[in-house]
Amino acid sequence: MIEQAQHVLKHVFGYDNFRPLQQEVITNIVSGKDTLVIMPTGGGKSLCYQIPALLFSGITIVVSPLISLMKDQVEQLTQLGVSAVFLNSSLSVQEYQHNIDMILRKEVKLIYLAPETLLQSKILSLLSTIEIACVTIDEAHCISEWGHEFRPEYRQLLQLRSIFSHAVYVALTATATPQVQKDICNNLNLDDQNTFIASFNRTNLFLQVLPKKNPLQQTSQFLQNFKQQSGIIYCLTRRQVDELTAHLHYQGYSVLPYHAGLSDEERAKNQDRFIRDDVSIIVATVAFGMGINKPNIRFILHYDLPKNIEGYYQQIGRAGRDGLPAQCLLLFGYSDIQKLRYFIERMTEHEQTHAITHLQAIIGYAETENCRREILINYFGEDYSTDNCKLCDNCLSEKTPKTDVTVAAQKFLSCVKRTGEIFGASYIVDVLRGSNSAKVISNNHHQLSTYNIGLEYSKDTWMLLARQFIQQGVLVQDLRLGGLKLNANSWLVMRGQKVVRARFTSSANRSNKLLDE
Numbered sequence: 001m002i003e004q005a006q007h008v009l010k011h012v013f014g015y016d017n018f019r020p021l022q023q024e025v026i027t028n029i030v031s032g033k034d035t036l037v038i039m040p041t042g043g044g045k046s047l048c049y050q051i052p053a054l055l056f057s058g059i060t061i062v063v064s065p066l067i068s069l070m071k072d073q074v075e076q077l078t079q080l081g082v083s084a085v086f087l088n089s090s091l092s093v094q095e096y097q098h099n100i101d102m103i104l105r106k107e108v109k110l111i112y113l114a115p116e117t118l119l120q121s122k123i124l125s126l127l128s129t130i131e132i133a134c135v136t137i138d139e140a141h142c143i144s145e146w147g148h149e150f151r152p153e154y155r156q157l158l159q160l161r162s163i164f165s166h167a168v169y170v171a172l173t174a175t176a177t178p179q180v181q182k183d184i185c186n187n188l189n190l191d192d193q194n195t196f197i198a199s200f201n202r203t204n205l206f207l208q209v210l211p212k213k214n215p216l217q218q219t220s221q222f223l224q225n226f227k228q229q230s231g232i233i234y235c236l237t238r239r240q241v242d243e244l245t246a247h248l249h250y251q252g253y254s255v256l257p258y259h260a261g262l263s264d265e266e267r268a269k270n271q272d273r274f275i276r277d278d279v280s281i282i283v284a285t286v287a288f289g290m291g292i293n294k295p296n297i298r299f300i301l302h303y304d305l306p307k308n309i310e311g312y313y314q315q316i317g318r319a320g321r322d323g324l325p326a327q328c329l330l331l332f333g334y335s336d337i338q339k340l341r342y343f344i345e346r347m348t349e350h351e352q353t354h355a356i357t358h359l360q361a362i363i364g365y366a367e368t369e370n371c372r373r374e375i376l377i378n379y380f381g382e383d384y385s386t387d388n389c390k391l392c393d394n395c396l397s398e399k400t401p402k403t404d405v406t407v408a409a410q411k412f413l414s415c416v417k418r419t420g421e422i423f424g425a426s427y428i429v430d431v432l433r434g435s436n437s438a439k440v441i442s443n444n445h446h447q448l449s450t451y452n453i454g455l456e457y458s459k460d461t462w463m464l465l466a467r468q469f470i471q472q473g474v475l476v477q478d479l480r481l482g483g484l485k486l487n488a489n490s491w492l493v494m495r496g497q498k499v500v501r502a503r504f505t506s507s508a509n510r511s512n513k514l515l516d517e
């Protein structure tokens with residue numbers, strides 16, 4: 001069987017060797033076993049079900065959430081001489097009927113559909129008249145509420161089991177935490193013995209986080225390292241994309257914007273010029289990058305904090321597809337947390353819980369003093385631990401020793417307590433440093449015993465300490481309501497029963513030097 005798969009790999013797809021896990025996955029599917037495949041973006045998931053589709057005598061159904069993805073896949077397959085069609089609302093009546101006729105004449109090997117199309121009763125009864133060998137569910141994380149792109153329609157796919165009861169079921173995704181993996185297996189009734197997880201360790205990507213201070217200047221400085229090279233800058237909002245594009249354009253960079261506010265033509269044109277190396281830099285919202293396969297992207301800059309690790313990993317995964325080194329920089333400002341909270345506040349209670357869990361995870365990544373690679377890889381459930389990955393800012397920087405800052409912590413925590421556990425770090429520092437701001441005065445906080453007792457440190461240093469207090473669990477940031485709160489550890493510190501140690505230079509400051517060298 002594997003010889004046949006190898007033959008198809010070479011003569012249909014034109015490749016000599018399988019990528020890691022492809023062969024194992026294909027063997028498993030072809031032998032009739034349901035399979036869950038977790039492979040990072042660019043890892044080669046499509047071949048995992050496309051080769052079996054060509055080996056099975058029956059037809060393979062592929063469930064895909066996005067029309068653009070289906071279109072790309074069908075176009076690529078058609079070019080290779082593989083007969084594939086899609087069914088969705090973008091087709092004209094004639095095209096739709098043409099595709100249906102091809103399916104009924106058994107002239108296709110693969111049918112791509114959105115879940116809501118597939119679940120229509122007329123489609124189901126049509127498909128139940130032909131031999132369906134395999135049902136493939138792409139972007140399978142959409143089935144889980146714990147994922148970052150939950151799609152309720154995916155939940156109904158289980159009913160396919162009773163309709164196509166002889167088919168092999170295959171689920172694929174690029175981003176699934178262990179919890180999401182379990183959810184996929186439960187929802188599709190898959191046996192978790194047949195889960196294949198490819199390594200998420202992209203060893204050519206350098207990972208770095210810098211505190212966002214002067215992002216325009218930090219961006220220019222970062223771009224100095226990539227003259228005439230390709231890269232993507234991700235921003236949170238369309239407005240930010242437009243502003244940054246204008247700024248960089250003015251500075252003489254070869255740059256174009258990409259976001260959902262542009263016309264379809266303009267988006268397609270900008271993407272095309274980027275792919276052709278006609279323009280070096282794309283400034284974009286997360287709308288950019290789905291399905292693009294440009295090998296020589298040398299950097300990914302996150303100008304704003306991403307909403308979750310899943311998205312972040314997917315976005316940085318677009319760099320260095322050619323295997324050559326690429327750099328990923330995230331600018332992390334605490335005000336970005338507030339911006340994301342603004343979105344979260346507008347969600348339902350239920351959605352909020354998931355969004356906050358995701359936000360906490362990405363903040364944990366941004367703030368860690370440990371290996372960033374380890375955090376990312378472990379997040380997706382893969383075992384990986386290292387003393388020094390040599391490819392992230394934290395591993396490369398020498399750790400400055402920690403100092404006892406218990407007294408500073410006590411001042412800070414009691415100020416949090418006295419101001420009612422509703423304010424953010426910046427306000428607490430203002431009180432500690434005796435600010436005369438209208439807000440402090442109108443709250444009567446200049447009357448507090450903790451007012452003006454923190455002049456020994458600058459505001460920046462206090463902010464740095466505050467982050468370390470949170471990171472070390474002696475202070476809590478309430479992501480739902482925004483303010484800082486105390487916990488049991490805070491009380492131990494205030495009573496002198498717990499020592500707090502911290503660094504006065506952030507790891508990010510140290511790694512800034514690395515980049516300058």
Ligand code: ADP
Nearest residue numbers: 015017018019040041042043044045046047293
């Ligand atoms: P994913 O869906 O996992 O993001 P794709 O299936 O789109 O990844 O594959 C990414 C790229 O790698 C595609 O250009 C594909 O043609 C290529 N590719 C896949 N498998 C192989 C292989 N065995 N050898 C060489 N290139 C491959």
Ligand code: ZN
Nearest residue numbers: 371389392395
């Ligand atoms: Zn590391």
